Amino acid sequence: MPHVARVITVSDRSAAGLREDRGGPLAVSLLRDAGFECAEATVVPDGADSVEGALRDAVAAGPGLVVTTGGTGIAPRDRTPEGTARVLDRELPGIAEELRRRGLADTPLAVISRGLAGIADPGTLVVNLPGSTRAVASGIAVLAELAPHVLDQLAGGDH
Numbered sequence: 001m002p003h004v005a006r007v008i009t010v011s012d013r014s015a016a017g018l019r020e021d022r023g024g025p026l027a028v029s030l031l032r033d034a035g036f037e038c039a040e041a042t043v044v045p046d047g048a049d050s051v052e053g054a055l056r057d058a059v060a061a062g063p064g065l066v067v068t069t070g071g072t073g074i075a076p077r078d079r080t081p082e083g084t085a086r087v088l089d090r091e092l093p094g095i096a097e098e099l100r101r102r103g104l105a106d107t108p109l110a111v112i113s114r115g116l117a118g119i120a121d122p123g124t125l126v127v128n129l130p131g132s133t134r135a136v137a138s139g140i141a142v143l144a145e146l147a148p149h150v151l152d153q154l155a156g157g158d159h
Contacts, residue, residue: 096116
């Protein structure tokens with residue numbers, strides 16, 4: 001049975017219909033290609049409260065992987081990590097560090113991404129990706145390698 005993934009795009013402009021969401025649909029497509037069952041992306045506006053609410057809804061839907069795209073930078077409304085921190089029970093800093101490290105192959109700006117990764121109990125892996133399509137592609141490649149193992153362990157599998 002495939003693992004379940006959900007994608008949340010965080011963007012004021014996309015939520016208002018002013019800009020097409022490209023990162024969310026790309027993440028969905030890449031996750032499906034990696035063998036995840038994944039519905040279409042949800043789009044929410046920037047802000048910690050908005051992100052927290054969307055994440056809590058996604059986690060309540062059941063265990064799996066939840067990926068956010070957008071809102072990880074340093075602009076005034078970039079508050080995805082703050083909303084995510086409210087939902088995580090345990091952080092996995094190594095995943096966030098690896099996402100930034102791999103992102104450096106595309107841009108030196110990868111180091112200013114503040115994205116988090118961690119576990120929302122009882123068994124959901126939550127990962128923040130930047131909003132650019134390059135960062136989404138790079139990040140989903142990392143998650144395709146790591147997430148199945150993490151999710152199997154969360155479900156009680158052997159490590």
